[in-house]
Amino acid sequence: MLFMGGDQVEEAVAHAAKVLRPAVGRDWSVKAGGLDWSCLKTAEHIAGDLVAYAGQLTGRATDTWVPFEIAFDEGSGPEDAIHVIESTGGLLAAVVRTTPRGVRGYHPYPHGSADRVGFAAMGVAEVLLHTYDIAQALGVDAEPPAALCEAVLAWLFPHVPPADAPADQWATLLWATGRGSLPGRPKRERWRWHNALEIPAGRLVLREVSAAAAADLAAGGTGGLPWIEGGPFEGTRRAAEMVTKAYASGVHRPEWGMFALVRAEDEVAVGGMGFHGPPDEEGVAEVGYDLVPGARGRGYASEALTSLSTWALTRPEVSTLLAVIEPENAASQAVVARAGYTQTANRENLHAYVRHASA
Incomplete structure (x- = not known):
């Protein structure tokens, strides 16, 4: 079975740290690939999503976002950003592991809520995709493990035709989120993932x-x-x-x-x-x-x-x-x-x- 849970969140975060840490000496003030945010702001967004998803589950939010957000301290640099991603990823992984089966928290798309597996999958997707955005701008490779991409596709993108081969999982996830192209498939200008109803x-x-x-x-x-x-x-x-x-x-x-x-x-x-x-x-x-x-x-x-x-x-x-x-x-x-x-x-x-x- 393509599992999705705390282990996968930790695997995604470890991948992000492995990709980004060698590039801490580069200019993180440039815009991340395809985004209006800088690389540093994109890293802050990753951490914000991870801790927000954890908060939705622990807070048992039912109809809106728990009203808080995190921000890097003034003067924080790339190494600090990676450390915060690792820390917030650990929080989400722990919450996913300890949240009882059946508990759901508010998320707007598409049905107003997600369970622990859904929040884990969304967290993994945010980490993989925004790490790619940052890596594009910094000139480093960001391809994650194929099995992790396959799990994200199966849990969040059931409406997307799956990859034909293991080597195509990452390219399919990039295409599914408007970041890449695939032969025979039109480029996706708009996209959404799907949490189970x-x-x-x-x-x-x-x-x-x-x-x-x-x-x-x-x-x-x-x-x-x-x-x-x-x-x-x-x-x-x-x-x-x-x-x-x-x-x-x-x-x-x-x-x-x-x-x-x-x-x-x-x-x-x-x-x-x-x-x-x-x-x-x-x-x-x-x-x-x-x-x-x-x-x-x-x-x-x-x-x-x-x-x-x-x-x-x-x-x-x-x-x-x-x-x-x-x-x-x-x-x-x-x-x-x-x-x-x-x-x-x-x-x-x-x-x-x-x-x-x-x-």
């Missing part, structure tokens, strides 16, 4: 499964989650395989893949739910779900499907949600009925149920 669902939370976690589930792993006994079940692994294939082929659309069904009380996963892909040209999106046998018969699926459907039907590109169920699966038919779906014409030999957006 989380949807409350009564006793459960629907947690979007990243490309990295989906690949682990498809390969027989846990996707980084603790599971109820007997899980993940086969349907969840098949759904993860669909996400993995879509990401590998460059057609995965964040939010329209798979969600883990996680109990809010103890952060234990009990199943998977999601979409077979993004809405089609007519605005129809097909849903599917799978619970570990030990979690069935408790109303979990109905709660989760109701919440997921309500969220999806607020999206302008969705007009109808479709569920296709085998005729003998009475339990699943009851789930969709409780979630507001009504039966429609069969799809071949399968029963079909739909829920429409409100007029």
